[in-house]
Amino acid sequence: MMKLCPVLFVIGFIFINVEGAPFDQNDISAAAANGDWNTFHRLIEDKFKLMRRRLSQGFDFKPNFDSIRSLQPDGPDSNVYGEAQYSFHSSSNVNGQKSEQRGGRRIVNKNGVVEEYELP
Structure with a gap:
């Protein structure tokens, strides 16, 4: 049983984190579909911040x-x-x-x- 506990812990940890972090495109689509333009623009801006950060690090x-x-x-x-x-x-x-x-x-x-x- 002791050998199985770490495996169960890792599986539970992954499940909780994946459930708690939905895919960005789904969030963006849902915000647009609901007319929540403030959230929509915030999510798009976050995406572009990530892209700009990658470009500034030499990603081309x-x-x-x-x-x-x-x-x-x-x-x-x-x-x-x-x-x-x-x-x-x-x-x-x-x-x-x-x-x-x-x-x-x-x-x-x-x-x-x-x-x-x-x-x-």
């Missing part, structure tokens, strides 16, 4: 273009072509205060000649 959504930049033809009769692009768009309207951000980058490698473009 941008792709690594090094594999495209490093492409080189194998010999005089060979050709290479690589192209990659990413873009983002973000907008919000909180109490009539609108903000919008967008941008991106495109890279093209034709036979080892690399061109990079900023996207508006």
